Amino acid sequence: MVVPENDRSRQQFLKASRLSDPTIYEAIVKNLPVGFSLVDRNGLIVDFNPAAEKLTGYLKKDILGKPHLEILHGSSDPKSCPLFTYAFEQRTASIATEAALKKKNGEAIMLSFVVFPVFADSGNFIGGVEIFRDITEIKRLERERNNFLSMFVHDMKNPVVIVGGYLSRLLAEKAGSLNEKQRDYLTIIKVETQKLQRLISDFLDFSKFEKKEYIPVFGSYNLEESLSNNWK
Template sequence: MPDTLNQAKLFQIITNNLPVGYMVINKEGLIVEFNKTAENITGFSRDEVLGTPHELFHASPATHACPLLEHVFAHRQGAVNTETEIVRKDGLKINISVTTIPLLDENGIFHGGAALFRNITSLKKMQRERENILSMFAHDMKNPLLASIGFINRILEGKTGNITEKQQQYLSVVSNNMKNIEALITGFLDFSRLEQHECLPVFSETALVPLVKKIFTNLSIAAERKQVELRFEAPPETGFLAHADPFMLERALTNIIANAVKYTVPKSTVTVGLTRQGTSFLFSVADTGPGIPPEKLPLIFEPFYRGENHDGNGSGLGLAISKTILACHGGSVEVESCPEKGSTFFIRLPQGDMRRP
């Protein structure tokens, strides 16, 4: 018995000195452990929360908003790092970074879950302020840039008088570079609006097969230039109808398929597949490019990230925009890759209206 008491005391000392909040819930969803840092973060005392449902902290009624429900109880996933919002005792909503872990014994029997979390509200506020400053800066740049492009085009069209061949050559270079900058600014502003939920999907019944064929048509010139075949594989049925924003979904898919065309080797094939998987549609986009090193896979959906094989064009925002658009639809995008053999992107899209509130 003394050894058991010593072990219990040691455990309490360790958990109370952790620099992060620590909470354990049993398989019934009741809180059974709550350390000092968790008290400081939430404003609740240990005695107040023990034996109560962990939904006490929920800022949203949606199941997916709770990492414990989503990753531990629903899917029994291993350690998962994510961010969410909770409500303190004083009613204040705060942002936390949380790692959730299912508690399984040696026989694989489920006993509950644990969460390690820290308050990142100040960090998120600084991030939003930085994004707002960048957005304002980009917006203020765009209008004079467009005006400058217009004036250069007027000169190139001869509306201000004759120019020499060398002048026309130099002005064409300037015009093309300015158009590239304008495209980068537009991409950044679009991503910023998506991130801040200022650009929301307009949902309607969307036929997926014609949508993919339209994207193929739009990308046909780029594919022909590399002698790349665009192949579409789907079961012979007409029921591929999703509740989605057709324009945003087209953009998300175009970014991913265009990337595949860009990075695949010449005289090869980019294959887009479409199937049903449970209550979702599953797209696959496979290329035969150089592949992505395993250590780089977690980075490719980050804003402004560009792989080692990029050609200098583009903003590094395409995949980040696609991921954000799909999240607005309640969907997701993942990638599997093998260096020197190629990559396959998997896009999941709910069949019904599964958008996140």
């Protein structure tokens, strides 16, 4: 009897994962709360669980034996798929990453992936596993949070700069002479305003770093002097 390629790949995976009883494997995969895709060494889908069906819109019976890369990522470029990038090309033991996935209806969603290669007892590469969950809503909320905070900080920056400018003019006695106590008070206000300006600038730099828009500039830094100034 000829064993179908899908079944043969599943049998190899069962042996490699030490699951001798197929019913145990089926129960585990079926009840996983995350998407599960088993791909053979040729890049063809050989197993797909109910959670994966719900996430992608594809039914298992419709995509078994079809190219994982083209069906789920809508591309022929292996770099668009974490499974091919890490498990197939680099044979990385296990990697967690994020990538876009194309649903059956054409909608693109963001997923968090854990991918790893599968090897037979002989050491031969037999395929890979891709486990994934939908993080589209999480990413949307992160973008909204970042946009809100960026707008908030930008709105704070202008008034602080203006206050700093007027403080400098007052200390330069552009509005009249100052006695010693007035100068001390204004100096304290200016120092604290400058601290607030630095905090705002640091936050804006951090926002750029999160968006991968920040280009670090390397140079020397006097930590002792910085700590001394902040403790005064």
